[in-house]
Amino acid sequence: MATKTVKKSAAKKAPAKKTAKVAAPKYGYFDDAAKEYVLTTPATPIKWCNYVGTLNFGGIVDTTGGTLVCKGDPALNRITKYIAQMPCSDFKASTIYIRIKDGKSYKIFSPFYVPTLTKMDKWECHVGLSYMRWIAEAFGLRVQVTIFVPTGSNTLLQDIQVTNIAGGAKEVDIIPVYEFSHFEAEKQLTNADWVPQTMTLKGHWEKDGHVVLEQYAYMKRDYAVNYVTADCKVGSFDGDRRVFLGHNEMGSWANPLSLQNKELANSECDRGDNIAALMIHAGKIAAKKTFRTCTQLGQEQSLKVAAKAIKKYRDLKNVDKAFEELAKFWENYLSTIQVKTPDASFNTMVNVHNPRQCHTTKNWSRYLSLYQLGYGTSRGIGYRDSTQDLMGVMSHMPEEALVLTKNLISVQRPEGNAMHQYAPLALAEDTGNEANAGDSREKAGVLDADGNPMYADWYGDDHLWIVLTVASYLKETGKMELLNEKQPFYVPGKKRGERPEGTILEHLKRALQFTREHLGQHNLPLLGFADWNDCMNLPLGAESTFNTALYAKALLEMMGIEEALGDKEAVEMYKGWYEDVKKAFNDSAWDGKWWTRWFDKDGNGYGVSSAKYGKIYCNGQSWPVISGIAFGDRAVQGMDSLNKLLNTKYGVKSSTPGYRGFEPAVGGISTYPPGAKENGGIFLHTNPWVMIAETILGRGDNAFQYYNQINPASKNDILDVFESEPYCYPQNILGDEHKQFGMGRNAWLSGTSTWTYQAATQFILGIRASFTGLVVDPCIPSAWDGFEATRKFRGATYQISVKNPDHICKGVAKMVVDGQEIDSNVAPIFTKGVHKVEVTLG
16 A cells, blocks of 8 residues: 555644743643643553543543443443453553554554553653543654544544654554444443354455454444544454464463464454554655544444444544544533633642543443442442533533433432432333332342331432532523423333323422431431431441531522522421421530431440540531531531541541441441541542631631642652642542552542532632622632633633732622622623633732
């Protein structure tokens, strides 16, 4: 094949060097201008990754080229066989081999470094906004690979460019490889007889030399097939892993024996381990010339349906256009909120990486990561998870967020509580059994001496979060008519059309009513199977002060909704409920220096000073402040006790001291060693709640200290301690009772993302939507002179400038909107145009 010489498009050109780089000693740096994190070594402390596409079609790409792709449901429609537990150096579902003719044999390397582990002259991995780009140099070649999913498509593209940067022509071949999974991901791992018997790969040659590799499990042949193809002609292919690796798999992914042959074997696979390997002959690439090709991995109902996309992306102009459209999506998405403050790492996270992570958690909930592996029916879309995630994207994509909001509402029970999680494919197919009760199923059969269930089959917090989510949508959009829309309640075994239904407003009312009707001996809301802390599972009758505070916060939000609707009677009713629970909390939950976290069915307190383990809990102090049921000296004292007993240089611990062994009475929390996860670890999800509580108390210096302690961007120079990706929040950091204090784990899919974004933008910067306008109520570090921000709200753009001449933390002395001073800190609602908002603190 003749060499293709191409002009490098602007979209595909390697980013020019920027002046504003934050140097890192080992792993990489933030390139804020390109909105990327640039890795300079593949040897990250643990696996790092990025997300491409959405749950509709997409998945994970790790920094060494491993790819986990699914369509619609990673448990029930998985495409590639990525095994997350494999070592970083091993092949994981995909790679690209570059082959250079060297006399009678070949030199081989991968631009991903894995699996060939070939030493390179240069290696970079650019972690971008829904794309990954590698730049690798070896053997006189420069290889650039960009992987992304075009917006709205069912296709993963690999744009591969090989440039001869040395003298003399080089004969080069490009061999991209994918390995397929059975669509039922768990069965791929558990059934080594049935699965390979069903797996099939066939090659379809086209007259012009193109080939399409078609793969499917037999029972899906007629309605869902995977395919791999390329824009250019292909010399040969392999579909059988054993043939590709060679010598009955005595060849390895690091050195496939087939690559020492001129061509692959054109092996198809009627059973066994299905792969898709293409031999693309770049031919002799002259000095300073570039060969470019693009591969496609997709899934459609048939190859006939796929033909349109195949044709489209065989035109490299359309590949460039698709990448430009992806960049425009992110430019528009991020432009909703942009800030300029005195703190560079704060700006990096708030402007780029934190809202990007919020977008990812909205799409994936806790379903698929390198930690939540998406097997079986163990997770799905979490009710409490996604209701919180949606609040982090509501300002950027309210209508898209509303679709998921309605899905969640539809798995609320008629009684008012909610199912704990649902499977998206089953929901779309209206199976009648799309939702389940989560981990409470594990103890569903545990009975007391009288034969009664010992544990609830519902979580005490799930149903309350939806009130906050819907309120967030209404404040952002003003579309109060949503509340009149009807949605079904969930009844197991019945399809949507057979279920009772109610307006969305009725759903919210039933959520609050359920909690009001499920109070314990202190008149506090019952724990249920668990509250936000999944790991504390006390028998029926236990009360939760977290659920108490969340219920109170939901009542406040409901009062705001009813006031906007003009229903004064409802406002007064909910105000009465609020005062009832506030009194009950203050009468029973104060332990002397902080708030109690739980009461068991016999009235014994957990999170009390007399306890040997778990004396004080983070959420027990922050949420009473957030909800307003803690006030005055006790609110301050609780937060001061938190600071004294729970704060560390890497974040606030969930509790202290940690349990030293398994205690069946308290359950899962004691299965972790001290300092890990909920047992005294730094569970990051709780930290932004501490930030928010501190801003409510007006203590901006404290709030910002807590923010910086967990900001991953600020850990770029201590990655040998932190280990996790510095461009996204992990779920947890090991606490100071653990030998590996400071180590982060479980990146990407964490409620830390949504709440830290809300803490930063809505409470530290103080810019938040309301029913009557855009509130600007900052609580910033006293050292700041001020900050600037741009916020899009209801069709208008607000350019906000905050001055802090007296170097205080909180207190708006004056607000001027479009040159006119107003008597509040709420900028009016505009439906278009650009409006200048000037705020002076004092």
